[in-house]
Amino acid sequence: MGDDSRKSDSKSLKLNIKIDDDVAQGVYANLAMVVHGESEFMLDFMFLQPGRKEAKVGSRVILSPLQAKRLLSALADNVNRYERRFGAIPVGANGSKDIIH
Template sequence: MHQKEKDIKIEVKVDESIATGIFSNFSNISHSPEEFVFDFIFVHPAPPPGFGKLMSRMVVTPSHAKRFLMTLGQNVREYEERFGDIDIHAVTDNGASLQ
């Protein structure tokens, strides 16, 4: 039997310090031949021009990055089916676009 055919159950232990998650309103993704780097940033708008703070960095293999992309795409489709289209042209209070 192939591993894909088996039910794999992994018990995930969550440390209390990360259980509540972090907030990010900006991200940056870079890559090399061996890994993808996801930076999650909080951009504080005040005082203008504001500042950004790196909140979390995730480094993954290329194959995991592709699985992440596929899973995120499926979740976005399900979200939009339930709640409507997501506006990707969000604008900050000072008129700047965060992308």
């Protein structure tokens, strides 16, 4: 297991995070699906092989609405910082029209 210490928000809460080696390897996904109900958001991360019409879910994450909103904010912040450093991420000619909703 690995350790990761991170500071949280402006309160500077130190959180020791432990991660199993097999989880630390990660799961590659080139497609994600998000659905929600009143009390949770469900994120399915999938790998869609080129030329195939079937994607396999490699990981599912279920979040409370509050955590989903915090994740949205964290992703937006990180994408903005990434683009300032490396340039804009191209989304294709049709923009979000190419995304499955």
